[in-house]
Amino acid sequence: MKLTALTTAFLLGTGAAMAAGTHDGGHGHDDGHMAGHGHADMMQVGRPAAPDEASRTIGITMRETSDGEMLFEPGELNFQPGETVRFRIHNAGEVEHEFVMDTHENNEEHRELMQKFPEMEHDDPNAIRLAPGETGEIVWSFANAGKFQFACLIPGHMEAGMHGPIHVQGN
Numbered sequence: 001m002k003l004t005a006l007t008t009a010f011l012l013g014t015g016a017a018m019a020a021g022t023h024d025g026g027h028g029h030d031d032g033h034m035a036g037h038g039h040a041d042m043m044q045v046g047r048p049a050a051p052d053e054a055s056r057t058i059g060i061t062m063r064e065t066s067d068g069e070m071l072f073e074p075g076e077l078n079f080q081p082g083e084t085v086r087f088r089i090h091n092a093g094e095v096e097h098e099f100v101m102d103t104h105e106n107n108e109e110h111r112e113l114m115q116k117f118p119e120m121e122h123d124d125p126n127a128i129r130l131a132p133g134e135t136g137e138i139v140w141s142f143a144n145a146g147k148f149q150f151a152c153l154i155p156g157h158m159e160a161g162m163h164g165p166i167h168v169q170g171n
């Protein structure tokens with residue numbers, strides 16, 4: 001799905017989108033590669049991992065409701081520090097959605113950035129953007145205990161309900 005996301009970025013990406021995507025350097029994954037285990041990919045919420053590291057698969061559905069809400073199912077996620085899981089994310093809605101894992105603060109910053117640059121495309125390892133009907137995967141290793149967040153940062157979507165807590169509980 002990484003290739004699909006990249007291809008979409010190239011197909012849909014205008015000069016403005018490209019420029020917006022790099023204007024603050026805040027994403028830190030400009031080349032979009034899946035180096036996986038380097039320090040550069042380590043975030044507070046964890047790091048991308050290889051598929052064979054995953055100990056379980058979690059299905060996530062993204063959709064809109066008839067009364068104008070947008071949501072993730074399930075609405076909350078729980079992990080242990082050091083746990084590596086495979087997310088199989090399906091967009092069952094009628095518009096594009098994305099699944100982004102990060103700290104609440106980083107998601108908030110990112111959301112504001114996307115409001116300013118709605119055409120912005122990104123290819124961060126902690127995020128995946130899916131067209132209606134599409135399914136994609138992220139394999140992720142949760143490093144630190146703490147409370148994180150998954151959200152859709154497309155303008156208006158988080159406000160419509162697309163966010164939930166990720167609890168990484170230490171013993």
Ligand SMILES: [Cu+2]
Pocket residue numbers: 070096097098152153154157162
């Ligand atoms: Cu969305």
